[in-house]
Amino acid sequence: MQFMLLFSRQGKLRLQKWYVPLSDKEKKKITRELVQTVLARKPKMCSFLEWRDLKIVYKRYASLYFCCAIEDQDNELITLEIIHRYVELLDKYFGSVCELDIIFNFEKAYFILDEFLLGGEVQETSKKNVLKAIEQADLLQEC
Amino acid sequence: MPAPIRLRELIRTIRTARTQAEEREMIQKECAAIRSSFREEDNTYRCRNVAKLLYMHMLGYPAHFGQLECLKLIASQKFTDKRIGYLGAMLLLDERQDVHLLMTNCIKNDLNHSTQFVQGLALCTLGCMGSSEMCRDLAGEVEKLLKTSNSYLRKKAALCAVHVIRKVPELMEMFLPATKNLLNEKNHGVLHTSVVLLTEMCERSPDMLAHFRKNEKLVPQLVRILKNLIMSGYSPEHDVSGISDPFLQVRILRLLRILGRNDDDSSEAMNDILAQVATNTETSKNVGNAILYETVLTIMDIKSESGLRVLAINILGRFLLNNDKNIRYVALTSLLKTVQTDHNAVQRHRSTIVDCLKDLDVSIKRRAMELSFALVNGNNVRGMMKELLYFLDSCEPEFKADCASGIFLAAEKYAPSKRWHIDTIMRVLTTAGSYVRDDAVPNLIQLITNSVEMHAYTVQRLYKAILGDYSQQPLVQVAAWCIGEYGDLLVSGQCEEEEPIQVTEDEVLDILESVLISNMSTSVTRGYALTAIMKLSTRFTCTVNRIKKVVSIYGSSIDVELQQRAVEYNALFKKYDHMRSALLERMPVMEKMTTNGPTEIVQTNGETEPAPLETKPPPSGSQPASQANDLLDLLGGNDITPVIPTAPTSKPASAGGELLDLLGDINLTGAPAAAPPTASVPQISQPPFLLDGLSSQPLFNDITAGIPSITAYSKNGLKIEFTFERSNTNPSVTVITIQASNSTELDMTDFVFQAAVPKTFQLQLLSPSSSIVPAFNTGTITQVIKVLNPQKQQLRMRIKLTYNHKGSAMQDLAEVNNFPPQSWQ
Numbered sequence: 001m002q003f004m005l006l007f008s009r010q011g012k013l014r015l016q017k018w019y020v021p022l023s024d025k026e027k028k029k030i031t032r033e034l035v036q037t038v039l040a041r042k043p044k045m046c047s048f049l050e051w052r053d054l055k056i057v058y059k060r061y062a063s064l065y066f067c068c069a070i071e072d073q074d075n076e077l078i079t080l081e082i083i084h085r086y087v088e089l090l091d092k093y094f095g096s097v098c099e100l101d102i103i104f105n106f107e108k109a110y111f112i113l114d115e116f117l118l119g120g121e122v123q124e125t126s127k128k129n130v131l132k133a134i135e136q137a138d139l140l141q142e143c
Numbered sequence: 144m145p146a147p148i149r150l151r152e153l154i155r156t157i158r159t160a161r162t163q164a165e166e167r168e169m170i171q172k173e174c175a176a177i178r179s180s181f182r183e184e185d186n187t188y189r190c191r192n193v194a195k196l197l198y199m200h201m202l203g204y205p206a207h208f209g210q211l212e213c214l215k216l217i218a219s220q221k222f223t224d225k226r227i228g229y230l231g232a233m234l235l236l237d238e239r240q241d242v243h244l245l246m247t248n249c250i251k252n253d254l255n256h257s258t259q260f261v262q263g264l265a266l267c268t269l270g271c272m273g274s275s276e277m278c279r280d281l282a283g284e285v286e287k288l289l290k291t292s293n294s295y296l297r298k299k300a301a302l303c304a305v306h307v308i309r310k311v312p313e314l315m316e317m318f319l320p321a322t323k324n325l326l327n328e329k330n331h332g333v334l335h336t337s338v339v340l341l342t343e344m345c346e347r348s349p350d351m352l353a354h355f356r357k358n359e360k361l362v363p364q365l366v367r368i369l370k371n372l373i374m375s376g377y378s379p380e381h382d383v384s385g386i387s388d389p390f391l392q393v394r395i396l397r398l399l400r401i402l403g404r405n406d407d408d409s410s411e412a413m414n415d416i417l418a419q420v421a422t423n424t425e426t427s428k429n430v431g432n433a434i435l436y437e438t439v440l441t442i443m444d445i446k447s448e449s450g451l452r453v454l455a456i457n458i459l460g461r462f463l464l465n466n467d468k469n470i471r472y473v474a475l476t477s478l479l480k481t482v483q484t485d486h487n488a489v490q491r492h493r494s495t496i497v498d499c500l501k502d503l504d505v506s507i508k509r510r511a512m513e514l515s516f517a518l519v520n521g522n523n524v525r526g527m528m529k530e531l532l533y534f535l536d537s538c539e540p541e542f543k544a545d546c547a548s549g550i551f552l553a554a555e556k557y558a559p560s561k562r563w564h565i566d567t568i569m570r571v572l573t574t575a576g577s578y579v580r581d582d583a584v585p586n587l588i589q590l591i592t593n594s595v596e597m598h599a600y601t602v603q604r605l606y607k608a609i610l611g612d613y614s615q616q617p618l619v620q621v622a623a624w625c626i627g628e629y630g631d632l633l634v635s636g637q638c639e640e641e642e643p644i645q646v647t648e649d650e651v652l653d654i655l656e657s658v659l660i661s662n663m664s665t666s667v668t669r670g671y672a673l674t675a676i677m678k679l680s681t682r683f684t685c686t687v688n689r690i691k692k693v694v695s696i697y698g699s700s701i702d703v704e705l706q707q708r709a710v711e712y713n714a715l716f717k718k719y720d721h722m723r724s725a726l727l728e729r730m731p732v733m734e735k736m737t738t739n740g741p742t743e744i745v746q747t748n749g750e751t752e753p754a755p756l757e758t759k760p761p762p763s764g765s766q767p768a769s770q771a772n773d774l775l776d777l778l779g780g781n782d783i784t785p786v787i788p789t790a791p792t793s794k795p796a797s798a799g800g801e802l803l804d805l806l807g808d809i810n811l812t813g814a815p816a817a818a819p820p821t822a823s824v825p826q827i828s829q830p831p832f833l834l835d836g837l838s839s840q841p842l843f844n845d846i847t848a849g850i851p852s853i854t855a856y857s858k859n860g861l862k863i864e865f866t867f868e869r870s871n872t873n874p875s876v877t878v879i880t881i882q883a884s885n886s887t888e889l890d891m892t893d894f895v896f897q898a899a900v901p902k903t904f905q906l907q908l909l910s911p912s913s914s915i916v917p918a919f920n921t922g923t924i925t926q927v928i929k930v931l932n933p934q935k936q937q938l939r940m941r942i943k944l945t946y947n948h949k950g951s952a953m954q955d956l957a958e959v960n961n962f963p964p965q966s967w968q
Contacts, residue, residue, distance in 0.1 A: 013201055013202075013203075014201075015201075016201065016234075018237075018272075019271060021237050021238050021239065021272065021274075022237070023237075023239060028203070042503075044468075044503060044504070045468070045503070045504045045505070045506070046468040046469045046471075046472045046504050046506055046507060047469050048469060048472055048473075048506060049506055050506065073397075075393055075397075075433060075436060075437050075440075076469070076472075076473060077429055077432055077433030077436050077469065077470075077473060078389065078390065078393045078433040078437070080429055080433070080469070081383065081389060081390070081429065081430055081433060082390070085383075103154065103158075104151055104154055104155075106197075106198065106201065107150075107194055107197070107226075107227065107230060110230055111226065111230075114267050114271075118266070118267055118270050118271065118299055118302040118303070118336075119270040119271055119302045119303065119305055119306040121302050121305065121336070121339050122335060122336075122390050123298050123299060123302055123332060123335070123336055124298065124331075124332040124335075125331045125332060125335050125381060125388050125390045125391055126331055126332065126380045126381055127380075128380055129332060129380075133260075133263075133295065136260065137222075137226070137260045137263075140222040140258070140260060141222060141223045141226070142221050142222060142223050
């Protein structure tokens with residue numbers, strides 16, 4: 001995976017995880033263009049689109065779009081599962097997660113993501129283990 | 144100084160802003176507060192401030208002044224600080240910033256920290272955004288952690304190693320020992336990340352790949368793990384919709400693909416498990432289909448047996464019928480990859496693929512279109528074209544150009560009949576006329592020219608097409624060209640294929656003039672129209688005056704291109720009327736052009752690519768061409784390109800071969816049925832018109848006047864006079880106009896003039912005005928010779944005359960030596 005973006009129906013960015021080195025300017029440009037492209041898609045369209053030389057996999061959960069950019073050899077269908085797993089993790093952690101949770105606790109959303117993916121690849125396939133790690137790390141927090 | 148506000152507080156406040164300006168104001172205020180707090184080196188609140196900064200950064204505001212603060216947080220002992228510090232580093236610091244290297248030491252320390260979660264943070268950060276230098280420095284630490292027994296760290300170390308290898312491929316070797324027992328783990332996280340690491344190594348290095356195949360016996364290990372996943376019972380920890388750890392299954396299948404590629408043994412070893420996965424996986428949910436998809440990709444890429452391949456294609460065929468459009472999309476993509484190698488198997492699913500053309504989703508439509516074109520063959524071309532033409536009609540504009548090009552290509556390859564081919568082209572031009580690519584126009588014109596028996600039908604259909612609507616430029620261009628060429632067939636109602644329509648000459652000129660005037664016509668199209676009108680002056684009988692008028696009007700057009708044409712055509716009417724019919728003759732059947740480069744206005748012989756010797760055989764009535772080809776062979780293929788002959792006319796066969804004998808080493812253009820320099824092949828944007836060849840050498844202007852003319856030959860009542868013209872801008876070219884006159888009491892018929900010049904010259908003979916020299920000097924035959932004399936040598940020429948006179952065939956050879964010095968010096 002090259003990057004993952006979460007954004008609202010109004011195009012506001014809620015999370016951005018980049019696994020490739022790009023300048024701030026480039027990131028902004030990509031984000032802007034991709035958000036526009038995805039928001040323009042009609043509801044019945046398929047979850048994949050070709051954009052530049054990447055494959056984009058996106059799925060909408062309530063008011064949030066989860067959007068991943070994968071490479072040619074990556075499996076689009078399993079990427080949908082990856083997105084779904086991340087949503088499940090957030091859901092378990094926050095208890096029926098909604099967009100506001102991610103807005104007000106964005107740093108936690110990042111921490112959870114970083115226990116699930118690393119360098120763009122899945123590091124842990126057990127839901128239980130990811131959540132356990134986050135729980136324990138949270139306990140270490142000093143305040 | 145009051146404590147800086149909390150993160151949630153700030154978020155709440157900013158969200159109350161009603162305008163962008165209000166938000167900006169709040170942000171600026173908070174940034175100022177944060178900045179002063181940073182200046183005070185406050186350790187207590189640094190974490191909170193950086194977190195707020197990260198939030199504002201996500202909103203799009205600059206946050207670079209927080210970079211150093213992140214480093215300070217990372218160096219702190221508190222876990223909370225480290226957590227936010229590393230997050231900030233990943234968001235704000237990338238390898239382009241100089242400061243990022245300052246992280247290296249902190250990361251190194253944290254990799255050896257006593258708390259695994261701190262080590263985890265360090266591994267994560269390094270694995271996400273570590274630069275090559277950092278990777279080089281810290282690779283050793285990562286390698287150490289790869290061997291730890293702590294599975295929490297081991298899995299992160301594996302992915303970190305993947306990142307290191309991606310950044311610094313030379314370091315791959317050092318991770319090799321640590322990979323030895325990776326697959327013996329029970330922990331799925333470690334298994335998954337290990338498979339990813341092994342995949343990365345095998346993909347990057349053929350040596351590694353060979354090593355893992357042979358020495359490590361990776362394939363049996365992977366097969367075993369995969370088998371366990373499938374056969375084992377329900378495992379709540381890894382279950383997704385009844386499938387056990389699909390993520391791991393997919394990665395294993397992908398690694399198997401790489402191991403089995405081009406390797407018979409490995410492919411055989413995995414044959415069974417692939418068949419098992421392909422047949423036993425639940426397909427009701429996306430998860431199962433994701434595994435099937437990966438399985439299919441693997442089967443198609445390795446050396447699998449044919450039964451397995453058929454199984455794979457059938458899976459894809461079932462995917463095509465799935466309700467889920469994601470599955471359909473993925474199927475079309477995969478089929479596109481396999482259509483070359485397993486063509487027949489994919490053909491079986493053709494009708495389903497064609498149905499996908501009607502899908503609502505743009506991505507699916509595109510895939511279906513590409514795949515459809517790949518499946519067209521001689522057997523199904525009629526049916527497929529019907530579907531594709533319908534698709535062209537209804538698809539989105541972004542597809543039309545590609546679709547049109549695809550249809551043209553397929554039609555060219557598989558057209559069952561000429562009529563069908565022309566009809567198909569017509570259909571494309573009328574439905575998607577404005578989307579057709581520029582290079583299609585000359586290709587189509589060539590195709591039409593070569594379908595001799597269809598000329599009447601084609602021009603009639605094209606005429607009808609633009610009658611209603613002349614806004615689609617490519618359509619109008621082709622139509623204008625055809626009307627110019629075959630307008631006579633149009634008005635004489637010669638169409639056989641369908642009911643001939645009644646068209647008058649005036650009506651035809653009406654439409655061409657409308658094209659000329661219309662605002663929608665581009666300059667190029669106008670050029671086509673004007674040239675077409677001009678050509679009709681020799682094909683129409685009643686409207687020549689009208690044509691003359693139109694042409695003269697455009698002599699003062701502001702469009703320079705049109706103006707030049709009009710002026711030259713005008714001159715044709717006035718000064719060179721005797722040449723007009725010859726110049727505007729029907730186009731010959733063209734040689735197949737492989738490339739569409741711009742016409743090279745070669746001064747030597749006005750022709751372009753010397754392609755006449757291969758590709759299509761020359762058309763009938765082309766004995767001159769074949770004999771000219773012989774000449775070329777005999778001459779050793781120097782740069783005399785034989786003039787391509789016109790459509791058969793009643794000219795005698797060339798005596799070119801004989802000339803060679805007689806003329807010895809003199810260069811020769813056997814050009815009895817000398818065609819006009821029509822192999823000035825269709826340029827991309829201009830009609831293939833004869834005068835283009837001439838106009839490059841300004842014939843009508845810039846002429847050195849006052850070269851005396853000579854009588855080159857006078858015998859038996861036949862007199863041939865040479866008049867000369869040379870251009871100031873191109874002095875190596877001499878244009879000779881010969882005039883043959885007959886003072887006897889009987890006509891000379893079937894008159895043919897041939898000429899040869901010494902080797903250092905090049906010669907081109909244009910079409911004569913006629914083949915009859917009338918008696919009693921009542922008329923002349925004119926013919927133009929162009930001589931290229933780059934070395935400015937003295938002009939010499941041998942001529943050969945053949946004609947019929949008083950019932951007998953006459954022939955004479957002569958040498959012309961009396962060229963005036965001004966004609967060659």
